[in-house]
Amino acid sequence: MSNKEIVERAFRDWAEGKGYVSSIFADDLTWEIVGRSAASRHYRSAHEFSAEVLEPFGRRFRHDAPFRPVAVRGVYADGDTVVVLWDGAGTTIADTTYENTYAWFLRLRDGLVVDGVAFYDSIAFNELWESVAPS
Numbered sequence: 001m002s003n004k005e006i007v008e009r010a011f012r013d014w015a016e017g018k019g020y021v022s023s024i025f026a027d028d029l030t031w032e033i034v035g036r037s038a039a040s041r042h043y044r045s046a047h048e049f050s051a052e053v054l055e056p057f058g059r060r061f062r063h064d065a066p067f068r069p070v071a072v073r074g075v076y077a078d079g080d081t082v083v084v085l086w087d088g089a090g091t092t093i094a095d096t097t098y099e100n101t102y103a104w105f106l107r108l109r110d111g112l113v114v115d116g117v118a119f120y121d122s123i124a125f126n127e128l129w130e131s132v133a134p135s
Helices: 003-015 046-058 122-131
Strands: 025-033 068-078 081-091 097-109 112-120
Touching: 003 068, 003 081, 003 097, 025 046, 097 122, 112 122
Parallel strands: 025 112
Antiparallel strands: 068 081, 081 097, 097 112
């Protein structure tokens, strides 16, 4: 399976509620969130990124309407790099809707993401992060 196919399948499974994109993250993953959001910085492992961003992010959403990709606008591959432009949405535990558009640049090795760079609307993210406490 190509890197592009691996990423496409992970996003499809996530969108359908059959898994999470983090299933293709290598343990030694590095991740950068670009910009000035509350979560913007470099993360040095999948565990650190998950514990400090993904888990508290996920706990802000209802179990019956979690945050997921709602549209993948495009998946582009060049060598070991896959770029995904996608829209995500979910209903928060405060019964508000969070929507954002993301551009993820993923470098894969042996079928796993070893380096990620994420761009998104920092204002929308910060509003969620500050207004909805994780459950």
